[in-house]
Amino acid sequence: KQxxxxxxxxxxxxxxxxxxxxxxxxxxxxxxxQWFRQDPGKGLTSLLLIQSSQREQTSGRLNASLDKSxxxxxxxxxxxxxxxxxxxxxxxxxxxxxxxxxxGTRLMVxx
Amino acid sequence: xxxxxxxxxxxxxxxxKPVTLSCSxxxxxxxxxxxxxxxxxxxxxxxxxxxxxxxxxxxxxxxFQSRRPNTSFCFLDIRSPGLGDTAMYLCATSRxxxxxxxxxxxxxxxxxx
Numbered sequence: 001k002q003x004x005x006x007x008x009x010x011x012x013x014x015x016x017x018x019x020x021x022x023x024x025x026x027x028x029x030x031x032x033x034q035w036f037r038q039d040p041g042k043g044l045t046s047l048l049l050i051q052s053s054q055r056e057q058t059s060g061r062l063n064a065s066l067d068k069s070x071x072x073x074x075x076x077x078x079x080x081x082x083x084x085x086x087x088x089x090x091x092x093x094x095x096x097x098x099x100x101x102x103x104g105t106r107l108m109v110x111x
Numbered sequence: 112x113x114x115x116x117x118x119x120x121x122x123x124x125x126x127x128k129p130v131t132l133s134c135s136x137x138x139x140x141x142x143x144x145x146x147x148x149x150x151x152x153x154x155x156x157x158x159x160x161x162x163x164x165x166x167x168x169x170x171x172x173x174x175f176q177s178r179r180p181n182t183s184f185c186f187l188d189i190r191s192p193g194l195g196d197t198a199m200y201l202c203a204t205s206r207x208x209x210x211x212x213x214x215x216x217x218x219x220x221x222x223x224x
Contacts, residue, residue: 043117043201098159
């Protein structure tokens with residue numbers, strides 16, 4: 001059974017810092033991995049999708065990497081802003097497009 | 112433009128009173144999913160439809176049912192809600208199974224009193 005872990009569970013940084021969120025998974029037989037953002041009381045916004053054959057994806061200030069063999073992904077956020085404050089979830093897609101989510105990292109960026 | 116729409120956004124129901132949550136999509140995707148997310152927890156897949164084929168997760172309670180009358184709409188029915196069913200319910204779609212991205216709606220926050 002796939003297990004997904006996100007470290008740290010919470011993170012507080014001053015505005016402008018570059019930061020890294022970590023995601024690890026136990027079963028490397030994945031189709032892809034998605035990073036999501038969730039604001040309090042809201043749904044999920046997809047940030048980046050990395051297919052199993054890819055090493056990284058970039059969107060604006062966000063860069064996600066995938067090392068499938070070691071069961072790890074990182075989300076890099078450059079020049080963090082208060083508007084980046086949210087919970088970030090990674091989800092791994094195994095057989096049949098079933099997403100298994102990590103517990104999330106709650107990010108607070110202070111002005 | 113909203114692509115995955117959920118109604119209502121907030122729902123309060125009484126213990127044991129049936130409730131239906133609605134999801135619609137404008138993406139014409141084949142697959143629709145329902146997830147349950149309890150407070151401070153990760154979303155958990157309840158079931159999904161691939162076209163008209165229903166697929167239930169092994170540990171989804173029998174109390175939860177779903178209907179998909181057409182490509183655009185999918186409903187989540189909770190026959191006899193318990194207090195433990197208080198949660199955010201998230202609907203998602205994907206074009207096909209396997210390698211495709213999932214798109215989520217804004218969620219319905221259900222409170223059972």
